[in-house]
Amino acid sequence: MTDMEIEALMLSLRIALVAVGGALPFAVLIAWVLARTHFPGRVLLDGLVHLPLVLPPVVMGYLLLVSLGTKAPVGGWLLDTFGIRLVFSWTGAALAAAIVSFPFQVRAIRLAMEAIDPGLDAAARTLGAGPIDRFCSITLPLALPGIIAGAITAFAASLGEFGAIITFVSNIPGETRTLPLAIYTAIQSPGGEAAAARLAGLAILLALAGLILSEMAARRVRSISGS
Template sequence: MTELLTPEEIDALLLSLEVATRSVFFSLPLAVLVAWVLTRARFPGRTVFDAFVHLPLVLPPVAVGYVLLVLFGTRGPIGAWLYEKFGLQLTFSTAGAALATAVMTFPLMVRAIRIALENVDRGLEAAARTLGAGPLDRFATITLPLMLPGIVAGAVTAFSAALGEFGAVITFVSNIPGETRTLPLALYTAIQSPGGDAVAARLAVISFVLGLTGLLLAEGFARRVRWKLGR
């Protein structure tokens, strides 16, 4: 491996995986909750909330990065509070990169989970109810397992997209080697440097392999689940 890739490339690769993992790990439970609220709850302002959740899909990523900078910067309202209370600094840090990718990939995740939830037969939940299962019990034993394929699909899609997130990351946390320089940022840096063409090509191939692997894994898992459910 060390002969195949340079230390910088390995750094960028590992950092990308770390950022994407943290991003998916923290946003997944929230995405399930938001998908549930958007599908099942009826409240005034639902449409506005729905639009707000999907905003990162249509905004320029740089704009999202800028908003994050305003809110989570060390002098921003949330950023200052986090720093004072927990000593947590998000700007120019890996955690910040994870936050930026999480915000950008959140709509993708919510969409996949929401479709899965809409396809869960509510009659099965009603049946569980007559069998003595309360609301949380029903969610954990019926709804959640049946929407699992969608959750996994959403997580894998979000993970793959997180590996490639560029605009929001570079705006919010800048391009620091070993800290925030993920694959796409390294690729960008290589293209900008004189004589970096070969490095850029290698990084592009790595991105390609990663993306393809993710999509194949997701499809394989979905098939396995469908077979188990007999569909």
């Protein structure tokens, strides 16, 4: 494997990790809102969260570009105020990956939370536990299998994201050229077949490792949560 290929692998892992880790708290919060509360705008929020699932990733990337580009209102403000530039940087790639994989996280966590007996929450109330206390001591631990499953699915989706990333942050070696982009580049260049094959094999290994890891985690959590 060449340095460039290892670089692509490490970059992919870093972007996926930041994307999932950064989105996780928001995913837990929104999953809880969707699972346990009722307010008029709930359907709208539900639709908005799931939009990246049905939207072509290229459209997602385009929307990010027109809103977060350096000349765009939000992007310009971020650059002027905090000196943050998301376009053409790996952080931008992480943001794109986070948004595209967000529905996977929310969906898994929400299902896990909806499966928790609401009676347990009532029991905790009769034992003196306030809302935040109940969320931390009952809801979160019981939803942990769903949180882990959601995180792993989202991690895999982030690793494989292509359209949104290439549209928003382009294909810059060492900065935004993740594994799928590197495979695409190798196929496009003459004599790159061997590199493409190696990278594709790597992607398959990563996917298998992710599956095994998620199964192990699910088993361990099941034994802890006693369900």
